[in-house]
Amino acid sequence: xxxxxxGPVSGPISLSVGTTPVLAVTGSFPAGVRRKYVRIQALxxxxxxxxxxxxxxxxxxxxxxxxxxxxxxxxxVDIYLVAESGTVDVRVSEEG
Numbered sequence: 001x002x003x004x005x006x007g008p009v010s011g012p013i014s015l016s017v018g019t020t021p022v023l024a025v026t027g028s029f030p031a032g033v034r035r036k037y038v039r040i041q042a043l044x045x046x047x048x049x050x051x052x053x054x055x056x057x058x059x060x061x062x063x064x065x066x067x068x069x070x071x072x073x074x075x076x077v078d079i080y081l082v083a084e085s086g087t088v089d090v091r092v093s094e095e096g
Contacts, residue, residue, distance in 0.1 A: 012039075012093040017081045021053045024092050025079040036095055038079055041068045043089040049081050057084035 015024055025038050040049060040063050048060025049071070060082060063069040071079065081090060 012041075012091040015081065015090045015092060016087050017042075017047050017083050017090045018087045019083055019085060021050075021055050021080040021082045023053070023078060024049075024081045024090070025073075025077070025094065036072065038071045038073050039068055039091075039093045039095070040071070040079075040081065041091040042066070043091065045083060045086060045088045047081050047083050047088050047090060049079055051078060051080070053080050055080045055082050057082065 015022060017024075024040070040047075042063045042065050044065065046065050047063050048055060048057050049063060049069070050060040061069075063081075073079070081092075
């Protein structure tokens with residue numbers, strides 16, 4: 001499942017993130033839609049994020065357990081999430 005906004009605010013959605021990268025936010029938007037931030041919260045373990053499906057625990061940016069990580073992004077950015085091990089419960093939301 002990936003998140004795609006239709007207006008100024010969307011989410012949060014729940015994702016189960018494992019050791020295979022998951023497309024959490026898609027950069028495919030209708031003309032005129034703008035996105036300012038994506039917020040990611042890992043509820044029970046650390047996760048990592050990156051801009052493509054090759055993200056891993058060693059190449060991604062850390063989102064620590066129980067922290068909310070806000071990423072300033074443009075409308076044409078994909079965000080992938082991955083866990084180092086197991087499955088992690090994650091919340092993702094966007095603000096336009």
